[in-house]
Amino acid sequence: MVDDTNAYYERKTYYVSVQAGSILEDPGAAAYELVIHANEEELNKLQELFEELVSMDEAQTFHFLKSPYETASDGQMNAGVDGFLEDIYKLLYQLGTSETRRHIASMGLFPEGSLT
Template identity: 35%
Template structure:
């Protein structure tokens, strides 16, 4: 399959083939199937984020004790791992420098 260049904004959950369309944080090379999978991860995170928003209005469980937050955290780690694996050298260096993926990066 042919790989294309994509520009990713993790905070916005956006994926674009145009570098000037919006702000972006990471550049990756991916197939159509890989982009579909990354979009599914972003969509799951968006849904989990909204669920967390509604739960935050009933503050009887602290964040680190709320198992529902695991879905969002795991989704974020999956997205970072996938972006790292598909990323260019600058993307990989940036993610390594953040130190958030030390346990997931080989």
């Protein structure tokens, strides 16, 4: 049991594509933008955020297909996606390599000093 617990909290290197919503162990498997070091718990949290982002995106698509001329909720719908993206990038910053952290900081998504 101790070995299973240690393996759960052991950090491994993963290669992440936010655009594709993918988390890879093999850097040659597909294109990726960022490199992180995460344990199983952190990896699960990131996967959950990606799944919530996809669900929100699908909800937006359904909403606009159902009511294409409704304009009142554009900002509300986009705010949901933006919120998930912020959460994803904050977690990636926390788990990221120094290069990943520099890249996320340079994207201008967060006020200077708010990611530390």
